[in-house]
Amino acid sequence: MKRRNLLQSALGTGGLLSLGGCALNPLGPEVAQLTRPLNERIEAWMQTNVAVPEFAQNQVEPAALLVNSFNGVPEINPASFSLTVDGLVQQPQQLSLGALGQLPQQEMVIRHVCVEGWAAIVAWGGVRLGDVLRLAGVSPLAGYVAFESADGYFETWDLRTALHPQTLLATQMNGAPLPAANGAPLRLASPLKLGYKLSKWITAIHVLSALNPQRLGTWEDQGYEWFAGL
Amino acid sequence: MEYHHHHPLWTRALHACNALVLVGMASSGLQIYNANPVFGGRSGDPIPSLLTLGGWLAAGRWWHFGFMGIFALVLGSWLLVLWKWRRERLGRGGDLGAIRASANPRKRNYALHKLLYTLMLVVLSLALLTGLAMYKPATLWWLSGWFGSWQQLRVLHFATIPAMALLVLCHVLLSLKLGGLRLFRAISW
Numbered sequence: 001m002k003r004r005n006l007l008q009s010a011l012g013t014g015g016l017l018s019l020g021g022c023a024l025n026p027l028g029p030e031v032a033q034l035t036r037p038l039n040e041r042i043e044a045w046m047q048t049n050v051a052v053p054e055f056a057q058n059q060v061e062p063a064a065l066l067v068n069s070f071n072g073v074p075e076i077n078p079a080s081f082s083l084t085v086d087g088l089v090q091q092p093q094q095l096s097l098g099a100l101g102q103l104p105q106q107e108m109v110i111r112h113v114c115v116e117g118w119a120a121i122v123a124w125g126g127v128r129l130g131d132v133l134r135l136a137g138v139s140p141l142a143g144y145v146a147f148e149s150a151d152g153y154f155e156t157w158d159l160r161t162a163l164h165p166q167t168l169l170a171t172q173m174n175g176a177p178l179p180a181a182n183g184a185p186l187r188l189a190s191p192l193k194l195g196y197k198l199s200k201w202i203t204a205i206h207v208l209s210a211l212n213p214q215r216l217g218t219w220e221d222q223g224y225e226w227f228a229g230l
Numbered sequence: 231m232e233y234h235h236h237h238p239l240w241t242r243a244l245h246a247c248n249a250l251v252l253v254g255m256a257s258s259g260l261q262i263y264n265a266n267p268v269f270g271g272r273s274g275d276p277i278p279s280l281l282t283l284g285g286w287l288a289a290g291r292w293w294h295f296g297f298m299g300i301f302a303l304v305l306g307s308w309l310l311v312l313w314k315w316r317r318e319r320l321g322r323g324g325d326l327g328a329i330r331a332s333a334n335p336r337k338r339n340y341a342l343h344k345l346l347y348t349l350m351l352v353v354l355s356l357a358l359l360t361g362l363a364m365y366k367p368a369t370l371w372w373l374s375g376w377f378g379s380w381q382q383l384r385v386l387h388f389a390t391i392p393a394m395a396l397l398v399l400c401h402v403l404l405s406l407k408l409g410g411l412r413l414f415r416a417i418s419w
Contacts (some may be wrong), residue, residue: 024283025283025284025285025289028284028285028289028292028293029289029292031292031293031296031297032292032296034296035292035295035296035299036292036295036296038299039295039299043366043369046366046369046370047369048369052368052369052371053371066272110368111367111368111380113367113380114266115265115287115291116265116266116272116287117262117263117265117266117384118266118271118380119367119380191368192368192369222288223288223289223292224288224291225291225295229366229368229369230366230367230368230369
């Protein structure tokens, strides 16, 4: 009698646990709605304006930087390339690569982390996004920045991280010009955001006072977290 | 009607809560793991969906980050309480000797039990710390530094699952051996 009860309990528990996987999945969005706002608040609070410690040049891992593409590699003519900067700015900009090259150039060796679970230490070179935004004169009403890419990829950031000194519009990677597959001529680089927030092939930057909840980003609109801070 | 000795309600509730939260963290963790298995990267072997919670990467993260707050709170509280009572409640070096040498079976069994759940706390604390290090490797850069390279960090985090599975199995087998279903009833309903 006792052994039968034991077997029943074991089977019941085991069955429940494995069924749970399939039966509980539909509740996922509710769980996210309950907890994500608080999680993102805590993330934003934890993140400081202080620079993240960087790695040494000899720690760079070129082979570890895998390439994920949302929609193939777009063809961009660098000679005719022009970066649009508009929205809540005093002087909207149309910046050629030459004009961007005139701004102070920065270098950093930081860790790129993909939401898939892999990471790579990369040496990025380029101009500070903050310098570009200050060139355009960001309005005090601004809170967010939207990024458009040549392949149709879309991203939005909080203004604070966009202005962080380690957020770059990168044109150099691992000591050489940025390759096309990695986002040439212009991509975002930062140690403070997950890889999917680091748009490649950037063509336009819009400064906003509010976000459209239906259009937070290519991957965010499919269920990934918006703040995605590291 | 048989009299069942029950642990206090708060003990039983907390034990059940812990079990559920751990299953949730493990199964959603395995869902996340499938996006990049530890050996073989994206082309490595995935965990069967029977054991995963979420269905795909984004949903696995909803569950994993949904439960991590409760997990951290309960583990933290448990560690605080047990640290205060560490002389009586936590496993110690002396317990290993007691298991081998003591003539008193109750003393041996209690020593083994304490050792098991102390090890559980160590493994779970490691899971929490390595998880935090992967969650915030830049903001908590000093923490991720403790665990070496990124690969070492994620292997350690993942390894807490087979480690916990083994400890839970030992715990269940020991409890059943000592008190069978009566003991199970005492911690459940």
